[in-house]
Amino acid sequence: MRKTLLSKTFFTAAVLALAVIFSSFQPEGKYTITGHFSELPDGTVMEMIPAGTHKDEKPVGTAIVKSGQFTFTGSVDGPRYFFVKIADGGYSGFSLMVENAAISVTGKAAPGKGGKGLTFSDIQVKGSQSHAAYEEKSSLRSRLNVLYEAYHERGKAVTDELTAARNAKDTVLQKKIMTSDAWKQFEKEEHEFFQTVGNAIDSLVIANKDTWWGPFLLLNNFSYLTPEQKPLFEQFSKEAKESYYGQAVYANLYPKSYIGQKAPSLAFADVNKQPVSFASIAKGKKYVVVDFWASWCAPCRKAVPALKAFYTENSKDVEIISVSIDKKDTDWTKADKEENFPWHSYLDRQGLANAYQVKAIPAMFLLDAKGIVVAENVTLDQIREKIK
Template sequence: MRKTLLSKSFFTAAVLALAVIFSSFQDKGKYTITGHFSELPDGTVMELVPSGTHKEEKPVASATVKSGRFTFTGSVDGPRYFFVKIADGGYSGFNLMVENAEISVTGKATPAKDGKGRSFTGIQVKGSPSHTAYEEKSSLRGRLNTLYEAYHERGKAVTDELSAARNAKDTARQKEIMASDAWKQFEKEEHAFFKTVGDSITALITANKDTWWGPFLMLTNFSYFTPEQKPLFEQFSKEAKESYYGQVVHADLYPKSYIGQQAPSLTFADVSFASIAKGKKYVVVDFWASWCGPCRKAVPALKAFYAENSKDVEIISVSIDKKDADWMKADKEENFPWHSYLDRQDLADAYQVKAIPAMFLLDAKGIVVAENVTLDQIREKIK
């Protein structure tokens, strides 16, 4: 009987041990982020948003604050860069490198000076080695900020003078200041600073060319890419290029062309593309936003173009504003005589819009004729 009891006990213990081992393996495939911030009000909704991808990303998790604490859980395929933010709090938040681990983040969340959102300070991150590495690799920014502040402090007197002259619309005084030795010295230091920035960032990326850090650092140090950054990417190892961030950079640097192909769907809530294009030869898709100065300045020329060509050309303005109210206010101010919509379908991403204003020319069947074109180029295309 004792032998039977012993066997049963051993079997039970073995099953429990296996369960613990299996559970530990499961935990290794997940992350748990625990945040604890003083002065963060109860009821505040926090979001975990992918960052560093040069795209507008949606939250992958959200949590409500209780006693200054919140928790996110999930999994990632490798270290990933996130922005932890207050929902509807603008840019109130902080960056965090996440990996599958138990991660704790502490700090303060004091009211921002402008009265909007909160300022997250004194942040301490534990449990994420990749975040520690990120902070080390990002220390360059602190050094560059110090250089920036130093040369601006040295040139403060002359830049203040020029600013005052511009505000007073004193053209003669502006020319006098810009011809002075003080201004020329400021410009010389500014040129040297930006050369240092470029050289330093290139050196940092090159030093990490064999791992995913290389393409990741490209994404976080350049707001957008131009063909000039292609050689920087091409130096990466096969491993770096094939990494998650390597693929993101490649897609950004070498975007797929839609010319000659069907454009991403432009069907809106109350109207289809076919009805918009009916009776027309071409459709211009114009991406803009209420806060985009160049977009707003281009409206009169676009209206003049439409007045001349509305028989054959229709226009669809697509705003990438985040808030309905901002779009509606600007839309009313501009009083577009054509179709105008807010981007609720991630059309900017589908059309691979990197900067605005951005215009695309489609034929009446929705085939892309030209991408990222100017109004003058459109005129040439529709002749």
């Protein structure tokens, strides 16, 4: 009897062990990402977008929420950084370092400020070793944020005074505040803070110069790269330079020039998403200015009056195409109506910003009537000089 009982116990344990093994089996070379957010309504569409490359990337997958859960499956050639977000939900989402493994993500999704969108918090990731490493390497941000909050708290009184003076459009008071000892102290501390930030990021990148982490951290800690970061790139190992993120850094720091060549893209689409012929836009003109902007870009919108004045003076020979990089049609159409452009205006539906390697806006390119690039990333004054 005892032998039989032991046999049954052993058999039951073995079956349970096998069940656990098979239930957690992950196909080699594949990832499965399971999100658990009880606050997400059924039917919510989630999308997974490549991030960290300084490109306007498109989703590589979508998933539908059911009973607070959603699942993405696929494969990656190596650890890749993604942003998982609610489709058409603005920036409601969270970052995730993905590798080929069974990955579980839990957290909270609460209404954002003013009840707009959702804010994801308390994100916990299991199953991704690269995500754990990412969190450790990203801890620098939280340490720097403590310093940021500290010097802003010390300068709160004088910055509040200056903000009030600006809102009141009191230029005399603004000048007085900006020559005060309190403001000079705040500027001194701000300068020292950004020096600390620069040195800390450089040190972090160089500490990881022999692997893909080096170029990834360079991209992840800068909104856009400038020639100032070239010395950092040159210190990367061959492996790091040739990695996925190494190539992305190279493309940012050493962009291909199209001057004297056909524009990288002339794929414009109207409000109905129908293609618009560049030849029809340029007909009868000598030059075409392609102007990248967005509804949320204050410098872009501030430059509109000068651009309109330029167009009035030169519309006989020059056409303008404004290309918005807004994520939502509604944001673009609202701003487009407000600005009332007297020229062609389209939303970037064809990856134009990526093709033109736009890193920051406003950004303008001058083409001739055949679509040949005459000048890249130029100011309005430089365009004036070119068309003379």
